[in-house]
Amino acid sequence: MKLTVNGETHEVDVEDDMPLLWVLRDELGITGTKYGCGIAQCGACTVHMDGIAVRSCQLAAGDVTGEITTIEGLGTPTALHAVQEAWIDLQVAQCGYCQAGQIMQAASFLDLNPDPTHAQIDAAMSGNLCRCGSYPRIRDAVKSASSKLKRA
Amino acid sequence: MGRVKTIARRSFLIGSAAIAGGVVFGTYLYKREGTNPLLADLRAGETAITPYVKIDAQGITLITPRADVGQGAWSMQAHLIVEELDIDPATATLSSGPASAIYYNGVVGVEAMPIAATSDTLLARTGRGAADVMGKLMGLHITGGSTTVPDLYDRLRMAGAVARETLIRAAMQQTGLPRDQLKTENGFVVLPDGLKIEYLDLAVLAADIEPIQDVTLREPSQWRYLTKPQKRTDVIAKSTGTQTYGIDMVMDGMVHATTRTNPALGGGLAGFDAEDARKMRGVQAVLQITGGIAVVADNTWRAFQAAQAVTCDWGPSPYIGNTSDQFAAVAASFSEDDQDSQFKDDGDVLAALEGAELVEAEYRIPYLAHAPLEPMSVVVKMTNARLDIWTGTQIPRFVQANMAKLTGMDADNIHVHVLMSGGSFGRRLEDDYIAQAVEIAMQLPDTPIKMVWQREEDFTHDFPRPLAIARAKGAVRDGAVDTFDLAIAAPSVAESSLARLGQPAIGPDVAIVAGAWDQPFDIPNYRVTGYRTPAMVPVSSWRSVGASGNGFMHESFMDEMCHAAGVDPLAERLRLCWHEPSRKVLEAVGEMSDWGSELGANRGRGLAFTLAFGVPVAEVIEVTNTEDGIRIDKVFVAAEVGRVLDPVNFEAQVQGGVIFGLGHAMNCELTYEDGVAQQDNFHVYEGMRLYQTPEITVRGLENGDKLRGIGEPGVPPAAPALANAIFAATGKRIRELPLSKSVDFV
Ligand code: FES
Numbered sequence: 001m002k003l004t005v006n007g008e009t010h011e012v013d014v015e016d017d018m019p020l021l022w023v024l025r026d027e028l029g030i031t032g033t034k035y036g037c038g039i040a041q042c043g044a045c046t047v048h049m050d051g052i053a054v055r056s057c058q059l060a061a062g063d064v065t066g067e068i069t070t071i072e073g074l075g076t077p078t079a080l081h082a083v084q085e086a087w088i089d090l091q092v093a094q095c096g097y098c099q100a101g102q103i104m105q106a107a108s109f110l111d112l113n114p115d116p117t118h119a120q121i122d123a124a125m126s127g128n129l130c131r132c133g134s135y136p137r138i139r140d141a142v143k144s145a146s147s148k149l150k151r152a
Numbered sequence: 153m154g155r156v157k158t159i160a161r162r163s164f165l166i167g168s169a170a171i172a173g174g175v176v177f178g179t180y181l182y183k184r185e186g187t188n189p190l191l192a193d194l195r196a197g198e199t200a201i202t203p204y205v206k207i208d209a210q211g212i213t214l215i216t217p218r219a220d221v222g223q224g225a226w227s228m229q230a231h232l233i234v235e236e237l238d239i240d241p242a243t244a245t246l247s248s249g250p251a252s253a254i255y256y257n258g259v260v261g262v263e264a265m266p267i268a269a270t271s272d273t274l275l276a277r278t279g280r281g282a283a284d285v286m287g288k289l290m291g292l293h294i295t296g297g298s299t300t301v302p303d304l305y306d307r308l309r310m311a312g313a314v315a316r317e318t319l320i321r322a323a324m325q326q327t328g329l330p331r332d333q334l335k336t337e338n339g340f341v342v343l344p345d346g347l348k349i350e351y352l353d354l355a356v357l358a359a360d361i362e363p364i365q366d367v368t369l370r371e372p373s374q375w376r377y378l379t380k381p382q383k384r385t386d387v388i389a390k391s392t393g394t395q396t397y398g399i400d401m402v403m404d405g406m407v408h409a410t411t412r413t414n415p416a417l418g419g420g421l422a423g424f425d426a427e428d429a430r431k432m433r434g435v436q437a438v439l440q441i442t443g444g445i446a447v448v449a450d451n452t453w454r455a456f457q458a459a460q461a462v463t464c465d466w467g468p469s470p471y472i473g474n475t476s477d478q479f480a481a482v483a484a485s486f487s488e489d490d491q492d493s494q495f496k497d498d499g500d501v502l503a504a505l506e507g508a509e510l511v512e513a514e515y516r517i518p519y520l521a522h523a524p525l526e527p528m529s530v531v532v533k534m535t536n537a538r539l540d541i542w543t544g545t546q547i548p549r550f551v552q553a554n555m556a557k558l559t560g561m562d563a564d565n566i567h568v569h570v571l572m573s574g575g576s577f578g579r580r581l582e583d584d585y586i587a588q589a590v591e592i593a594m595q596l597p598d599t600p601i602k603m604v605w606q607r608e609e610d611f612t613h614d615f616p617r618p619l620a621i622a623r624a625k626g627a628v629r630d631g632a633v634d635t636f637d638l639a640i641a642a643p644s645v646a647e648s649s650l651a652r653l654g655q656p657a658i659g660p661d662v663a664i665v666a667g668a669w670d671q672p673f674d675i676p677n678y679r680v681t682g683y684r685t686p687a688m689v690p691v692s693s694w695r696s697v698g699a700s701g702n703g704f705m706h707e708s709f710m711d712e713m714c715h716a717a718g719v720d721p722l723a724e725r726l727r728l729c730w731h732e733p734s735r736k737v738l739e740a741v742g743e744m745s746d747w748g749s750e751l752g753a754n755r756g757r758g759l760a761f762t763l764a765f766g767v768p769v770a771e772v773i774e775v776t777n778t779e780d781g782i783r784i785d786k787v788f789v790a791a792e793v794g795r796v797l798d799p800v801n802f803e804a805q806v807q808g809g810v811i812f813g814l815g816h817a818m819n820c821e822l823t824y825e826d827g828v829a830q831q832d833n834f835h836v837y838e839g840m841r842l843y844q845t846p847e848i849t850v851r852g853l854e855n856g857d858k859l860r861g862i863g864e865p866g867v868p869p870a871a872p873a874l875a876n877a878i879f880a881a882t883g884k885r886i887r888e889l890p891l892s893k894s895v896d897f898v
């Protein structure tokens with residue numbers, strides 16, 4: 001089957017029910033997307049399908065109907081996305097393992113809701129677990145990214 | 153920019169050197185002891201002036217031997233070196249270095265000794281010295297106990313200074329200029345006429361110079377990085393998906409593996425049927441390993457699927473299998489036979505309790521899983537000649553020794569490459585997952601193998617924080633806390649984990665009473681007794697170890713005693729506290745939280761204080777009892793670390809510690825049935841989510857005389873401060889964790 005990831009089209013030979021997460025990580029070698037729970041509880045595997053945040057551990061390869069963007073496609077160290085900039089400015093990451101998922105969730109959320117309230121941020125980001133407890137900075141970084149995006 | 157480039161690059165080796173970091177009249181002496189392990193692997197054009205700084209024509213590599221498990225240890229170690237070396241940390245490459253005795257931890261052993269951090273007696277100083285000697289002799293290359301900063305603060309700055317001075321000496325030889333005419337700046341030696349020689353161009357010359365050992369460290373007033381907000385060296389990689397964790401290693405020809413061992417801990421494998429699994433797509437092998445099976449496939453998910461398809465005949469667990477029986481065993485160990493310690497026995501507790509009106513309470517805390525978000529994973533490759541291991545681990549030298557035993561290989565041929573860890577919380581002080589991967593490699597030599605555990609395997613094969621029970625008795629006199637008698641029973645972490653590291657556990661286990669026996673209060677009659685429950689399921693260190701639960705017990709009872717005495721919990725702690733830096737922490741948190749001010753209906757405020765790892769921490773938590781349950785509104789934290797080396801990461805570590813403490817106190821427990829952990833993923837072990845996260849205000853104090861680490865000390869006061877706040881808001885005293893057994897949370 002064909003998959004478009006970060007603007008590049010790949011031909012992959014996998015079972016329909018292989019979760020996208022493992023296609024990305026083990027078939028395509030795109031490892032920024034992380035495995036944390038495999039059951040939609042942690043959000044570490046969050047990617048975008050046509051710009052919308054999805055849990056790649058729950059999305060079967062056969063059900064991919066749109067273009068996939070991973071953290072590597074959102075921005076790079078030399079061309080950062082506004083959300084990544086905010087994450088770096090506020091030094092959100094501790095172990096960092098959850099942060100690709102957090103950033104992808106935040107980017108998609110801010111795209112749909114550029115000027116969120118505190119409560120909306122809390123609701124949108126609560127499916128993403130951070131075992132290190134970086135939540136206060138995640139909250140601040142989403143707010144900061146929101147104002148960055150508004151200025152842009 | 154003028155660059156003098158006259159030296160031809162060539163290959164070389166320099167003499168052995170290492171450091172100790174003793175102080176003599178304000179000057180730090182760089183002693184030659186042991187062998188610089190970097191010298192063995194130097195390639196042409198590389199030099200290693202100290203075990204912490206390697207230079208070649210391409211750049212400077214800083215060796216940061218303490219593992220980064222999210223606490224920012226790599227970045228902090230790099231900043232300690234560059235403060236003296238004078239380079240921009242962003243331009244350096246960081247490496248964990250090889251497993252080596254030279255990278256020993258001279259502080260971690262102190263936590264195992266019954267020495268109060270507040271004590272400065274001759275005995276205490278001797279004990280601390282012994283920990284350093286022990287660490288060095290045993291070559292304890294280990295990360296833990298919030299020791300990275302206290303252990304390496306001098307050593308790494310020394311390494312930076314020695315490297316700098318040696319490079320300057322090289323510049324002197326090259327230019328003929330005297331020392332006092334040369335300065336350093338951002339990777340260059342600067343000549344009086346403004347010309348600059350890049351460090352990289354001095355590397356070859358420096359290699360032939362005996363490292364300059366007699367150097368003076370800079371005064372804090374000259375610092376450019378330390379105590380200023382630092383930019384963590386990993387922040388860009390971790391925000392762009394480019395940080396490589398153990399689970400991300402990719403090698404040519406690598407296969408993907410997973411393991412399944414008996415979920416009934418220690419039960420072993422009686423037999424298995426892998427016929428179906430072997431037929432599944434991508435499956436290359438189903439192998440037997442100790443206690444279970446391994447599947448090797450061409451994709452992790454295929455390995456997961458196939459592992460589930462193997463029918464295993466598991467043996468029964470040899471341990472007490474059910475949590476109710478486990479608690480019963482703990483309860484039964486409050487006996488003379490099982491008494492382990494009584495490090496604190498002030499006044500005459502028995503006489504004081506005799507005939508007094510008793511305040512009595514019993515507290516319980518559950519087993520807890522570490523569950524770092526990166527599940528246990530490792531890449532190994534074994535050939536006839538060598539074994540290479542890439543993973544996040546806190547114990548590279550123990551890994552080396554244990555894998556030597558497992559394979560029969562010479563430890564020198566086992567190379568442990570420590571990668572960034574996606575969390576640990578103590579889990580990576582164990583090497584069970586590495587041994588499994590090596591068992592696979594022994595059956596599949598010459599093939600790089602990545603082994604990843606399913607999250608369910610990770611939860612059910614943890615070495616949890618032990619459960620514990622505390623029994624407390626107290627009495628008040630004239631409106632004051634007068635007698636405080638706390639007895640704590642728990643299985644021993646030291647006994648369990650040291651055995652796995654092949655080390656003896658001698659004497660009492662301080663962890664059973666840590667965070668309780670060593671608190672800085674002058675209560676007239678004050679006793680803390682530890683009881684050691686005979687070993688049950690294997691247990692291990694969990695972020696803040698013994699204090700993680702003992703803080704809850706001690707500080708819940710302190711709150712109960714203050715209420716019984718009719719005194720304000722902050723005022724009474726201040727009255728009882730003899731340790732000035734601890735008093736300051738209590739005063740600070742009182743001021744930050746506006747302690748004593750009116751909060752309004754259904755609201756409450758709780759205070760707790762724990763001195764752990766030498767760090768006094770006080771936390772005040774405000775909660776509201778809403779219709780949907782308890783909402784945690786605000787947390788105020790004051791912590792004393794001697795000197796805050798990076799205020800940005802300091803705040804992150806304290807906030808993270810508080811959230812770790814609160815999340816587990818709210819809703820986490822690991823329970824067993826027939827030896828099988830019942831919580832196998834995050835849907836039944838949630839912790840805190842963002843919507844529940846309070847505002848957390850942090851203040852670092854610098855009144856103490858010693859530098860301390862802050863990775864763990866924020867954890868212990870969180871649970872009791874929350875329970876005390878719930879009591880203040882609702883009148884309900886909760887003596888068992890998790891609190892969700894007794895109240896709902898928003
Ligand atoms: S791995 Fe997909 S939500 Fe946790």
Ligand code: FES
Nearest residue numbers: 096098130131132
């Ligand atoms: S930063 Fe470690 S899990 Fe979020």
